[in-house]
Amino acid sequence: MFKRLRKRGSKKIGLSPGTLVHVGEKKTDEVKLSVIDYNLNNAKFEELESVGELTHYIEKDTVSWLNVSGLHKPDIIDKIGDEYDIHSLTLEDILHTEQRPKVEIYDDYVFIVLKMLQYNDQKKELDAEQVSLILGQNYLITFQEKEGDVFDRVRSWIEKGQGRIRKKGADYLAYALIDAVVDHYFLVLERFGDHIENLEEKVFSAPDSAMVSEIQKMKGDLIYIRKSVWPLRESVNILLRDELNFINSENMVFLRDLYDHIIQVIDTVETFREMSSGLLDVYLSSISNRMNEVMKVLTIIATIFIPLTFIAGIYGMNFQYMPELEVPWAYPVVWAVFVMVAIVMVLYFRRKKWL
Amino acid sequence: MFKRLRKRGSKKIGLSPGTLVHVGEKKTDEVKLSVIDYNLNNAKFEELESVGELTHYIEKDTVSWLNVSGLHKPDIIDKIGDEYDIHSLTLEDILHTEQRPKVEIYDDYVFIVLKMLQYNDQKKELDAEQVSLILGQNYLITFQEKEGDVFDRVRSWIEKGQGRIRKKGADYLAYALIDAVVDHYFLVLERFGDHIENLEEKVFSAPDSAMVSEIQKMKGDLIYIRKSVWPLRESVNILLRDELNFINSENMVFLRDLYDHIIQVIDTVETFREMSSGLLDVYLSSISNRMNEVMKVLTIIATIFIPLTFIAGIYGMNFQYMPELEVPWAYPVVWAVFVMVAIVMVLYFRRKKWL
Amino acid sequence: MFKRLRKRGSKKIGLSPGTLVHVGEKKTDEVKLSVIDYNLNNAKFEELESVGELTHYIEKDTVSWLNVSGLHKPDIIDKIGDEYDIHSLTLEDILHTEQRPKVEIYDDYVFIVLKMLQYNDQKKELDAEQVSLILGQNYLITFQEKEGDVFDRVRSWIEKGQGRIRKKGADYLAYALIDAVVDHYFLVLERFGDHIENLEEKVFSAPDSAMVSEIQKMKGDLIYIRKSVWPLRESVNILLRDELNFINSENMVFLRDLYDHIIQVIDTVETFREMSSGLLDVYLSSISNRMNEVMKVLTIIATIFIPLTFIAGIYGMNFQYMPELEVPWAYPVVWAVFVMVAIVMVLYFRRKKWL
Amino acid sequence: MFKRLRKRGSKKIGLSPGTLVHVGEKKTDEVKLSVIDYNLNNAKFEELESVGELTHYIEKDTVSWLNVSGLHKPDIIDKIGDEYDIHSLTLEDILHTEQRPKVEIYDDYVFIVLKMLQYNDQKKELDAEQVSLILGQNYLITFQEKEGDVFDRVRSWIEKGQGRIRKKGADYLAYALIDAVVDHYFLVLERFGDHIENLEEKVFSAPDSAMVSEIQKMKGDLIYIRKSVWPLRESVNILLRDELNFINSENMVFLRDLYDHIIQVIDTVETFREMSSGLLDVYLSSISNRMNEVMKVLTIIATIFIPLTFIAGIYGMNFQYMPELEVPWAYPVVWAVFVMVAIVMVLYFRRKKWL
Amino acid sequence: MFKRLRKRGSKKIGLSPGTLVHVGEKKTDEVKLSVIDYNLNNAKFEELESVGELTHYIEKDTVSWLNVSGLHKPDIIDKIGDEYDIHSLTLEDILHTEQRPKVEIYDDYVFIVLKMLQYNDQKKELDAEQVSLILGQNYLITFQEKEGDVFDRVRSWIEKGQGRIRKKGADYLAYALIDAVVDHYFLVLERFGDHIENLEEKVFSAPDSAMVSEIQKMKGDLIYIRKSVWPLRESVNILLRDELNFINSENMVFLRDLYDHIIQVIDTVETFREMSSGLLDVYLSSISNRMNEVMKVLTIIATIFIPLTFIAGIYGMNFQYMPELEVPWAYPVVWAVFVMVAIVMVLYFRRKKWL
Secondary structure, three states: HHHHOOOOOOOOOOOOOOOOEEEOOOOOOOOOOOOOEEOOOEEEOOOOOOOOHHHHHHHOOOEEEEEEEEEOOOHHHHHHHHHHOOOOOHHHHEEEEOOEEEEEOOOOEEEEEEEEEEEEEEEEEEEEEEEEEEEEEEEEEEEEEOOOOOOOHHHHHHHHOOOOOOHHHHHHHHHHHHHHHHHHHHHHHHHHHHHHHHHHHHHHOOOOOHHHHHHHHHHHHHHHHHHHHHHHHHHHHHHHHHHOOOHHHHHHHHHHHHHHHHHHHHHHHHHHHHHHHHHHHHHHHHHHHHHHHHHHHHHHHHHHHHHHHHHHHOOOOOOOOOOOHOOOOHHHHHHHHHHHHHHHHHHHHHHHOOO | HHHHOOOOOOOOOOOOOOOOOEEEOOOOOOOEEEEEOOOOOEEEEEEEEEEEHHHHHHOOOOOEEEEEEEOHHHHHHHHHHHOOOHHHHHHHHHHOOOOOEEEEOOOOOOOEEEEEEEEEEOEEEEEEEEEEEEEEEOOEEEEOOOOOOOOOOHHHHHHOOOOOOOEEEOHHHHHHHHHHHHHHHHHHHHHHHHHHHHHHHHHHOOOHHHHHHHHHHHHHHHEEEEEEEEHHHHHHHHHHOOOOOOHHHHHHHHHHHHHHHHHHHHHHHHHHHHHHHHHHHHHHHHHHHHHHHHHHHHHHHHHHHHHHHHHHHHOOOOOOHHEEEOOOOHHHHHHHHHHHHHHHHHHHHOOOOOO | OOHHOOOOOOOOOOOOOOOOOEEEEOOOOOOEEEEEEEOOOOEEEEEEEHHHHHHHHHHOOOOEEEEEEEOOOOHHHHHHHHOOOOOHHHHHHHOOOOOOOEEEEEEOOOEEEEEEEEEEEEOEEEEEEEEEEEOOEEEEEEEEEOOOOOHHEEEEEEEEHHOOHHHHOEEEHHHHHHHHHHHHHHHHHHHHHHHHHHHHHHHHHOOOOOHHHHHHHHHHHHHHHHHHHHHHHHHHHHHHHHHOOOOOOHHHHHHHHHHHHHHHOOOOOOHHHHHHHHHHHHHHHHHHHHHHHHHHHHHHHHHHHHHHHHHHHHHHOOOOOOHHOOOOOOHHHHHHHHHHEEEOOOEHHHHHHOO | HHHHHOOOOEEEEEEEEOOOEEOOOOOOOOOOOEEEOOOOOOOOEEEEEEEEHHHHHHHHEEEEEEEEOOOOOOOHHHHHHHHHHHHHHHHHHHOOOOOEEEEEEEEOOOEEEEEEEEOOOOOEEEEEEEEEEEOOOOOEEEOOOOOOOHHHHHHHHHHHHHOOOHOOOOHHHHHHHHHHHHHHHHHHHHHHHHHHHHHHHHHHOOOOOOHHHHHHHHHHOOOHHHHHHHHHHHHHHHHHHHOOOOHHHHHOOOHHHHHHHHHHHHHHHHHHHHHHHHHHHHHHHHHHHHHHHHHHHHHHHHHHHHHHHHHHOOOOOOOOOHHHHHOOHHHHHHHHHHHHHHHHHHHHHHHOOOO | HHHHOOOOOOOOOOOOOOOOOEHHHHHHHHOEEEEEEOOOOOEEEEEOOOOHHHHHHHHHEEEEEEEEEEEHHHHEEEHHHHHHHOOOOHHHHHHOOOOOOOOOOOOEEEEEEEEEEEOOOOOEEEEEEEEEEEEEEOEEEEEEEOOOOOHHHHHHHHHOOOOHHHHOHHHHHHEEEEHHHHHHHHHHHHHHHHHHHHHHHHHHHOOOOOHHHHHHHHHHHHHHHHHHHHHHHHHHHHHHHHHOOOOOHHHHHHEEEEEEEHHHHHHHHHHHHHHHHHHHHHHHHHHHHHHHHHHHHHHHHHHHHHHHHHHHHOOOOOOOOOOHHHHOOOHHHHHHHHHHHHHHHHHHHHHHHOO
């Protein structure tokens, strides 16, 4: 968890700005470049061997979407930057996978950074990947740390010509991809919802100390999600507010819809955070309750038997002159006293509602 | 509780945008279309068999209110959308019953989403239903997940020509319906108020561990209400701020009144939230107090009898040379010691205010 | 406490808007109308028998103050509304005694709702009453739920011609009355201050579980005061910001002064709220401390005597071959052991600072 | 502490506004009027006998600073007000020593209220005094509740002609005096810093229940300081924002510097507040730790000796047929059992890390 | 920790403003002046003996960077101020090393104060040093409390002509230096991240009371970092917002990048603060858990053996008529009872899940 929070550039520090270095984990072996080029009538899918092949697509009227997965070869990124005339700071940010989500508006393009989240079931961990988008006049470039399947649904819409996507430009494509990422947040949050529900049931029935660590971990994850989504909200807001010429004004309604979804993610995250804090309270009160119960058992047993033991102790003394010892009915009387003391105690505890 | 918080679209994900799908629980079997068409002099109530019959009402000068209950047949919604020229995103939002309350202003209409809340006495649960309103020039379309009785009071006013409603346009009708929903929030909150009061009495007299879960549940419900009402406040504010041509400026005063009511709901919810947090504190201090009391009883009993038992133990030893054992008045003296030790202890506890 | 928070209109719900109904407790038997009509030179005090007599005052140049105490006869309010041309929503709000404090600006008048607070010594409860003011060109109408004495100081100023009041218009009168209400808040807060001080002394010297409920009640009351004063601040701010023609610009300085007082009330309420939260913390730590002390006593006694009892137990065994038993100095040696063990233990506890 | 928070005007209530009354503690016996009149070349110091002597200074070009210490003679204040043409509300505010810090801008002067704080070492209390400033074209009037030494450093600068003060106007003088007050806040805060440091050391080494009350008192004091400084920040901000003709624009840079100092005071107060909350947490965890330790000692002793005592008890029974009793090596064997049980227990506690 | 928070000027108080005094710790023995003068083609490094030598650099077209390390000789600062025409308040602020980070814009230069943070491994302490920058038309002056190595990377870029630095002006140099400082924050935060991780592991496995103090110290350090970075964010924002003629508009993109980095530092600090609060909660729940466990062991042992001891006590009584004592099979029966009681108890604890 923390690793994600800290790592910014020990690798980078000392290098002169402008040097492209990949900062982050290497998550894939190969860098893959794939282009989808489409308009209303046609859609062409191609895997590129080298950056050079890009030139085919640049000057065309069609919408071209270049997807780069794998960021560990700075020179490839550099060449793409040259091809599309991208500012060097943008390229640095793409390679630097510990960015906060943000939008930056340049003269020729909009640069959008966001976080793709996925719940890794094997490791029981939240998996974050940085996705960068460069939206230009009729092109979109996306950078992923590794190949993923979140964008597949958009690819399939383009392929089959479903929905509005083929009728719209690169701006709608960008919207569709961001929306796909945001929809994935809901899937991740569903997991957390289930998890909270499970914990909630367990905290009442069988609280154990491992739960605190689980709750703590979940809170950390939720903080991370919040940190990923809050700036995204601001980013989309910037796109909505500034009238950019890359974004068709009639597509604004989709951005607004996207904005609503992001707000909903934030709402849910906040609710989950409150819920997990609540869980901790419940856990602590559960522990208190159990301690109380333990104490009651101890007190009841001790309070009944300690006085009895004392009485037995008295008649275990070896004084020569203890008249009671010789009385024949003394022993049954002592038994009666034992029973009476016990009954009185039990009644006392009943009245106190300890039994 | 959580179900309401998470569910957004696992069903939806993967579908191309623009495809109308009902997301949410199916709460009724039948889709019912009913139209109320009125002006100052007449009011006509009709149940429609098909969307086609709508055409009678569209071009008329009278105010027509179309109420749709049941959202599981997307094609009906789709046809209505065609009839009234509604944007496809609006239709998607109507079918998507996990929306946040919002207002969206289109050229021809205002789209309002809100949450109807009801307290289900059988299930002891908060019941939420999404209500969508489309307010156009002289029509209002409302979408409910199931038939309800909250709107009945407005229907009866129209029928009997009570109040101002027949003198006013579709905008006042929308206000009256939203106000009816908001009034229902007060009823729901009254329940919570009673519940808090009960819990408060119980937490002092007989705190038990089930209360924590009850308080926790109530806090969750209050969070949900807050999430339903906060955006509504913002929505009404938008209507107040933007001067829309669907809304007669002399009806603004009613919107302002509505706004006041919403603020009051929010205030009450916040107060209840503080109160329930307070309850948890009280509960924990109650538990601490009880533990303290348990400990005191144990300590008093143990502290009195353990030393006495020790003394008895001494004279239970079998040493051959224990001069005390032969002294005739030793036994009474030991008894006197017993009594004295006990008295000293009791006085000590008195001074400490444990008794 | 809660009653005040919830009650909005179960009585009202279902009635068509525009119907005047009194919502709230009936706090007086009679509705009393009294008029004070004054200018710099004269002041006339009159009790009215019927609303009809108002006509004398309406068209005059003098300042006329109509005070209505008792709200349970809607028809009287209705007639006054007709006489002064008051909007029906304003009349509804006057009768609805669970309003939030607010200011509403109409063309002909300003409508101000505020809460009069008094501490009821018999019931040990905070008493809230709604006061509504309608400030017109040269008249002021005030509505109280019952006759009170808070306005008496203003009446006496008018009667005796003290201060600036007779030189100023209805706007200054309104200011003077609101100021009187706000001054009463300080008196109420003084009570709470004393109460907190008492509790603070008690929480250190003799914390008992009833305190939690007292603190909780006080927190509830403070929340209520805050809810009464916060919106009032906003209201006065509106009056300050909007330049209304009912309010003489040279009287703005008094409104600003009033604003300062309200801020001071809010500050004090917030401080008291922090203080009462602090009290709860102190209470809990007090309880913990006492538990700790109880535990120490138990531990000291048990730890000293349990080993001693064991030793005594050893020599209470009936083995035939226990050489120690026959040694003449064994018994004194055991006693020495007893004393030594006890001393060692006491020293140990001393070092641990438990004694 | 609380006294400062509540007292506003029980004395005042009922009096007609415009009547000058001193509200607050009388802190000095005599009212002292002293004038310092200076320009770049000369500085004249004079104690006035009566307000009448002021006329000498009013129409002059030099900067005149009138300092009034002691507020219990309203007529003196009244006369000064006449002389300088001060609004009656300003005079009321000067006499009313429970004001919030504020700035009020009149046509002819600026009225500034602030709080002078000093730590009273004898009473171990925070001492607050209200200081009011009236800054006019070339005069400054200051009102103090009692004679103090905070302004002495400024007096000495004027006397000796040090720094910029003699080159500047009344506005710089006002700045210098407010800065002197703010610098005193730092001295007060240094005390609190030391106090927190002491408490922090003590809370780890020797937490005792008196600390809670100390922390609580300190929190109250810090709330009071915050209440004194927050509005001052806003006040200086108003002076910075509004371009007043009493304030030379080239002196703005000093006001900005003052503003920075105030922000620093606020920062420090907030940090101290967080620190004292932290202290309470540490205290509570300290108490928990100690309780834990107490419990461990009890548990170890009890758990070792209770079973041993039981074994001893067995062989203290008087059954006629207990074969073990006659076995010669039984007694040593029992001892061996005792030792073994004790060792096992000790090892068990070792493993649990209780020893 | 606290020392840093409080110390502002006891040394300073009483001095007339305008007097230059160094407030703060003296961290170096010598004051060192070094100049780096460069343009695209050349870079000259020189150590100055006296301030007089500065005149060479002032009127030149090249970018000159004067670095002053050591602030304890006010006269040197004073002379530099004369040379570059710096406002006296700026000079005071440079010498006053307890400033809040800030930006102040003068006609001829921008004055920037920031905090350099370093983690001192020997003392295990956060080390803060004030760095002031004066950015003029083609010069930059930096003031450090002691010589450091944070700026070395920038020096080396200039020397080797790496990156963009030699192509840009003094504004880019200022950016590069601030960026170096901000990058150091990340290194410091990495330390805290590691520390939190260690504590988190330990708090579950082996919570000890020293941790509270460690967590508390870390929270204090994080508050300090936040206090250093928050105003820096505001400062950079001011530079971004106000279009200054010292800052080339095409370098704005770097400032924006810097801004992003600062936001990321703030985010991380906030996350760490939440994490450390979480740690304290976990610690407290850990302690509660352990207490619970201790109590369980005590209760189990006591509850099993106290009744058994009582039974043994009964047959240790010396009554003459105790028929059981003579029965030959009584002793085995008692043993059976012992075993049975123990088994019942163990089963009871099993059911309660204490074993």
